[in-house]
Amino acid sequence: MNAMTNQLSLNDMIPGEAAFVSDLLTTGSMRRRLLDLGLIRDTRVECLGQSPGGDPKAYLIRGAVIAIRSEDSRDILIRRRRED
Numbered sequence: 001m002n003a004m005t006n007q008l009s010l011n012d013m014i015p016g017e018a019a020f021v022s023d024l025l026t027t028g029s030m031r032r033r034l035l036d037l038g039l040i041r042d043t044r045v046e047c048l049g050q051s052p053g054g055d056p057k058a059y060l061i062r063g064a065v066i067a068i069r070s071e072d073s074r075d076i077l078i079r080r081r082r083e084d
Helices: 028-036
Strands: 018-024 044-050 057-061 064-068 076-079
Touching: 018 028
Parallel strands: none
Antiparallel strands: 018 044, 018 076, 044 057, 057 064
């Protein structure tokens, strides 16, 4: 859980779990990259697995498998259910 916001981050997900993006806390070029991948509010993300060392984890995002390091995934806030 993100200490500053008391929300879950992408980093908190375990393989097989799915959630929805609620916010991005990152800025600059990393924020641009994440937005280019389609990580916007209400995007469904599924954690597919992690490397043997635990970092990075692989996520299914809009039909593409993307590996994201834990230091970057901590800035991607998620929620378990989609808000309508």
